[in-house]
Amino acid sequence: MTTKFTKDHEWIRVEGDEAIVGVTAYAAEQLGDVVFVELPDVGRSVTAGDEMAVVESVKAASEVYAPIAGEVVAVNDALEDAPQTVNESPDADGWFVRLKIADKSQLDGLMDEAAYKAHIG
Template structure:
C-alpha cells in the first residue's frame, strides 16, 4: 500500500487499482473545525486536478482536488453526517472518496511521505 501527497494537501492511499483520497492532518488543522462536506456522486469521472469535494469549516470553504484521474467508486457518507471526523482522523476515517485509477502513472508526480513533510514544514 502506497500513500502519496499533493501540494494541495490531499493524500491518496493506493491498494491495487483503487485509491482512497482525503486531506492531510495539516490541511484539516489549517481549516479549523469542519462543519460541512459535499461529496461527488459515485460513478463521477474525475481528471487529475478536478474538484472532487468541498469542505466548509468555521473559517473557510475549500476544495478537495482529485490527486489523479479516475472514477469515483465510493464516497464516505459518514463524514457528510459527521464532518468533524475530518478533523479527528484526517488520514484515516475522515477520508472523502475512493477512485478507480485510470492512469496509475499519474502517481509518479506526487510526493512521498518524506517529501510531503518537508513541503508542509516549509510552507508559509
C-alpha cells in the same frame, strides 16, 4: 499500500486498482473545525486537478482536488452526518472518496511522505 501527497494537501492511498483520497492532518488543522462536507456522486469521472469535493469549516470553504484521474466508486457518506471526522481522523476515518485509478503513472508525479513534510516544513 503506498501513500502519496499533493501540494494542495490531499493524500492518496493505493490499494490495488483503487485509491482512497482524503486531506492531510496539516490541511485539517489549517481548516479549523469542519462543519460540512460536499462529496461527489458515485460514478463521476475526474481528471487530476479537478475539484472533487468541498469542505466547509468555521473559517472558510475549501476545495478538495483529485490527485489523479479516475472514477469515483465510493464516497464516505459518514462525513455528511459527522463532518468533524475530517478533523478527528484525517488520515483514516475522514477519507472522502475511493477512486478506480485510470492511470497509475500519474502517481509518479506526487510526493512521498518525506517530500510532503519538507513541503509543509
